[in-house]
Amino acid sequence: MRLAKLVEEGARQLAICNACRYCEGYCAVFPAMERRLEFAAGDLNYLANLCHNCGECYYACQYAPPHEFAVNIPRVMAQIRVETYAHYAWPAPLGRVFRDNGLVSALLLCAVLIASLLLATLLLGGERLFSAVPGGNFYALIPHNVMAASFGVVSLFVLLALLMGFLNFWRDVGESPGELLKPVALWQGLADALSMKNLHGAGEDCTFKGEEQRSPWRRWFHHLTFYGFMLCFAATSIGTIYHYVFGWVAPYALTSLPVLLGTLGGVGLVIGPAGLYWLGRRRDEATADPAQRGMNTAFIVLLLLTSVTGLALLAWRETAALGLLLVVHLGVVMALFVTLPYGKFVHGIYRAAALVKFALESRRPGHQVGGDG
Amino acid sequence: MAETENPDVLVVGGGNAALCAALAAREQGASVLLIESAPRELRSGNSRHTRNLRCMHDAPTEVLSDAYREDEYYNDLLRVTGGQTDERLARLTIRSSAECTHWMKRYGVRFQPSLGGTLHLGRTNAFFLGGGKGLMNTYYAAAERLGVGVLYGAEADEVEIDGDLLRSVTFSAGGRRITVRPGAMVAACGGFESNLEWLREAWGPSADNFLIRGTPYNTGRMLKALFARGADQIGDPTQGHCVAIDARAPKFDGGLVTRLDSVSLGIVVNRDGQRFYDEGEDFWPKRYAIWGRLVALQPDQIAYSIIDAKATGRFMPSVFPAIRADSIAELAQKLGLDAARLEATVAGYNAAVQPGTFDHSIQDDCKTQGLTPEKTHWAQRIDKPPFSGYPLRPGITFTYLGLKVDDKACIRMEDGRMAKNIFAAGEIMSGNILGKGYLAGIGMTIGTVFGRIAGKEAAVAARALSGELAHAAR
Numbered sequence: 001m002r003l004a005k006l007v008e009e010g011a012r013q014l015a016i017c018n019a020c021r022y023c024e025g026y027c028a029v030f031p032a033m034e035r036r037l038e039f040a041a042g043d044l045n046y047l048a049n050l051c052h053n054c055g056e057c058y059y060a061c062q063y064a065p066p067h068e069f070a071v072n073i074p075r076v077m078a079q080i081r082v083e084t085y086a087h088y089a090w091p092a093p094l095g096r097v098f099r100d101n102g103l104v105s106a107l108l109l110c111a112v113l114i115a116s117l118l119l120a121t122l123l124l125g126g127e128r129l130f131s132a133v134p135g136g137n138f139y140a141l142i143p144h145n146v147m148a149a150s151f152g153v154v155s156l157f158v159l160l161a162l163l164m165g166f167l168n169f170w171r172d173v174g175e176s177p178g179e180l181l182k183p184v185a186l187w188q189g190l191a192d193a194l195s196m197k198n199l200h201g202a203g204e205d206c207t208f209k210g211e212e213q214r215s216p217w218r219r220w221f222h223h224l225t226f227y228g229f230m231l232c233f234a235a236t237s238i239g240t241i242y243h244y245v246f247g248w249v250a251p252y253a254l255t256s257l258p259v260l261l262g263t264l265g266g267v268g269l270v271i272g273p274a275g276l277y278w279l280g281r282r283r284d285e286a287t288a289d290p291a292q293r294g295m296n297t298a299f300i301v302l303l304l305l306t307s308v309t310g311l312a313l314l315a316w317r318e319t320a321a322l323g324l325l326l327v328v329h330l331g332v333v334m335a336l337f338v339t340l341p342y343g344k345f346v347h348g349i350y351r352a353a354a355l356v357k358f359a360l361e362s363r364r365p366g367h368q369v370g371g372d373g
Numbered sequence: 374m375a376e377t378e379n380p381d382v383l384v385v386g387g388g389n390a391a392l393c394a395a396l397a398a399r400e401q402g403a404s405v406l407l408i409e410s411a412p413r414e415l416r417s418g419n420s421r422h423t424r425n426l427r428c429m430h431d432a433p434t435e436v437l438s439d440a441y442r443e444d445e446y447y448n449d450l451l452r453v454t455g456g457q458t459d460e461r462l463a464r465l466t467i468r469s470s471a472e473c474t475h476w477m478k479r480y481g482v483r484f485q486p487s488l489g490g491t492l493h494l495g496r497t498n499a500f501f502l503g504g505g506k507g508l509m510n511t512y513y514a515a516a517e518r519l520g521v522g523v524l525y526g527a528e529a530d531e532v533e534i535d536g537d538l539l540r541s542v543t544f545s546a547g548g549r550r551i552t553v554r555p556g557a558m559v560a561a562c563g564g565f566e567s568n569l570e571w572l573r574e575a576w577g578p579s580a581d582n583f584l585i586r587g588t589p590y591n592t593g594r595m596l597k598a599l600f601a602r603g604a605d606q607i608g609d610p611t612q613g614h615c616v617a618i619d620a621r622a623p624k625f626d627g628g629l630v631t632r633l634d635s636v637s638l639g640i641v642v643n644r645d646g647q648r649f650y651d652e653g654e655d656f657w658p659k660r661y662a663i664w665g666r667l668v669a670l671q672p673d674q675i676a677y678s679i680i681d682a683k684a685t686g687r688f689m690p691s692v693f694p695a696i697r698a699d700s701i702a703e704l705a706q707k708l709g710l711d712a713a714r715l716e717a718t719v720a721g722y723n724a725a726v727q728p729g730t731f732d733h734s735i736q737d738d739c740k741t742q743g744l745t746p747e748k749t750h751w752a753q754r755i756d757k758p759p760f761s762g763y764p765l766r767p768g769i770t771f772t773y774l775g776l777k778v779d780d781k782a783c784i785r786m787e788d789g790r791m792a793k794n795i796f797a798a799g800e801i802m803s804g805n806i807l808g809k810g811y812l813a814g815i816g817m818t819i820g821t822v823f824g825r826i827a828g829k830e831a832a833v834a835a836r837a838l839s840g841e842l843a844h845a846a847r
Binding site for chain 1: 483
């Protein structure tokens with residue numbers, strides 16, 4: 001089994017790290033490692049998801065290849081990490097999707113969803129699809145209830161899948177759900193995730209491109225992506241509240257809260273993923289797992305398509321292009337949603353969970369095994 | 374600068390002392406070529422395996438706690454060397470160490486608070502973030518930025534010296550022989566610890582059982598070439614930084630992770646199952662560096678650290694698993710020792726252990742009485758299974774035989790004259806300060822202090838000699 005082999009290799013390397021400990025100033029992975037003398041699968045799965053894959057420890061490693069000990073923590077952690085995604089996936093048989101998840105399958109899924117939406121709209125409304133609707137009222141094309149129902153069902157499934165994956169991880173790394181009720185640790189873990197503290201934990205930003213090449217851009221592009229995504233999510237949620245609570249029906253004015261937040265988020269969601277893609281092409285492959293490039297690209301492209309089609313929809317909503325743009329945007333968003341639990345998105349869930357576990361652990365006694373020499 | 378030009382300053386070596394010399398020479402405006410015998414991926418000599426340097430300071434600093442004053446530092450040095458040190462150079466090193474971290478930070482070097490496994494060192498030693506390789510990466514990046522020429526895979530083994538004046542240096546690189554006529558040279562290319570033949574010359578056949586903890590590239594060829602051309606020697610060829618390491622370590626380059634910190638927590642026996650030295654003489658960081666030599670002097674150059682369950686998890690984990698057994702006899706058999714003898718040694722030791730309160734963070738009152746040799750601290754009975762054993766071999770970090778220098782890092786010739794344009798820094802001249810023994814972190818201090826002095830003085834000498842050498846070259 002692939003994961004078991006990788007865990008064995010990870011444990012071999014960490015035994016060397018644990019006897020050295022020179023890297024403990026870089027990030028949370030090493031203090032977490034120092035709490036352990038032996039490394040079982042659960043430990044490796046935890047540490048792999050704690051690793052932010054920067055590369056500092058690789059460049060600083062006196063045992064990195066061509067040394068015979070051949071230590072490369074960023075790579076082995078990346079390899080284990082992607083296997084844990086499949087391992088924790090719910091429902092379990094869908095775990096294998098991670099292996100086939102690439103740009104082509106993402107685009108195919110988009111195409112299929114767009115095509116089905118197109119067909120459905122044509123059957124329902126027909127000719128209106130290609131003509132301008134006064135005020136850009138897209139509900140004239142696809143009724144609100146249809147949109148809300150279909151996305152509601154998908155969202156519920158996605159949430160359930162993500163929750164089950166999280167619980168699988170949490171159990172596997174030896175934590176009980178009750179531990180989540182400790183607010184201080186929970187807050188610290190989430191704050192570390194939201195600020196990406198471990199990418200500049202040593203007071204300076206981490207390497208990414210190569211040895212001694214530190215730059216804050218990976219962090220900034222990720223922030224733009226994540227917070228852009230959250231703003232778009234907030235825009236949709238506020239729109240939903242407007243609709244159901246206040247009875248204010250879309251489309252909303254350009255100066256309204258949903259449109260403002262959505263536009264801001266959309267811009268972040270263009271710059272962020274584009275920047276991450278650009279950086280990813282320039283990263284030092286020695287510290288990465290090249291096999292994951294497809295999964296990374298698929299997620300980045302779906303995010304980009306979502307923001308670009310969303311902004312286009314806003315820009316041309318008063319024109320005859322409305323119908324097509326709407327169908328394309330909804331298809332892309334649906335594809336993004338459906339693939340959330342089976343793509344790169346899950347790294348956020350497990351990274352945040354690992355950081356919460358780290359915060360919990362740091363508050364327990366025995367912070368270092370064998371530091372007494 | 375290009376390899377074909379004659380540099381003002383040629384730095385031979387690619388470790389900490391060499392880079393400090395190269396940067397210091399650049400500070401003086403000299404053109405600098407640095408030749409490193411290792412390939413790029415394995416550059417930096419033994420500095421790759423280091424972690425900190427020992428610094429004097431009168432008040433707490435950003436990276437050092439409390440105070441560590443000149444006299445305390447010097448007394449620590451006197452104790453480990455048994456007085457075999459050059460007081461003037463030692464005090465120069467100690468005083469200059471006070472500015473080291475400040476100078477290093479100017480080139481982007483980062484420090485961290487001392488954490489795992491380094492108890493007692495946070496006051497005296499400044500720790501590099503990520504260790505010595507990270508430090509060296511920063512130095513190399515700075516050197517590149519400042520226009521120092523760097524050649525990898527270039528080993529110098531020939532010098533032409535005219536009385537007290539260096540004329541040329543010849544090295545091999547990429548299958549070619551290249552001769553350069555620098556204004557001055559800094560020899561910062563380490564000891565001869567990776568030269569197995571030379572080790573055998575010094576130690577006899579027992580050297581075959583030594584392991585080399587560091588780089589395989591410290592062959593001492595430049596040192597030999599300088600000796601052959603009249604450079605004066607200092608130090609005993611059998612002295613060096615020599616640690617007892619796990620006998621299962623690779624022959625070369627095992628570095629830090631092959632060390633064993635269990636010695637002071639148990640007993641150490643030789644091939645015959647006999648104890649031979651006080652395992653609890655002093656704190657382990659002050660004693661680890663004598664154990665290599667102790668093991669080297671035992672039959673077959675092997676020893677075994679024996680502990681019981683009470684000590685497990687109290688020291689830094691070793692990269693090699695402990696050899697475990699539920700009885701002393703079984704452990705002896707697994708280690709290849711005579712069971713009856715080991716049992717007798719352990720029984721004798723256990724009987725001699727006096728009551729006391731165990732505390733590994735102080736020199737506690739747990740000791741033996743009536744034993745030869747006694748164990749003077751941290752003596753607890755070895756009686757709680759499972760028992761663990763680790764085989765030990767001498768692990769050489771670096772040798773002390775080197776070049777005699779003055780306070781300008783200038784080397785002395787056999788005829789007593791000081792060379793005009795040959796300087797030395799780092800391991801290759803550490804024998805001036807370390808006659809024997811070792812003080813954790815002082816190797817990097819010597820390298821940094823003398824690297825800076827050598828680089829600066831080499832630049833000054835090259836400038837002063839530029840007319841004379843240019844004339845001679847014509």
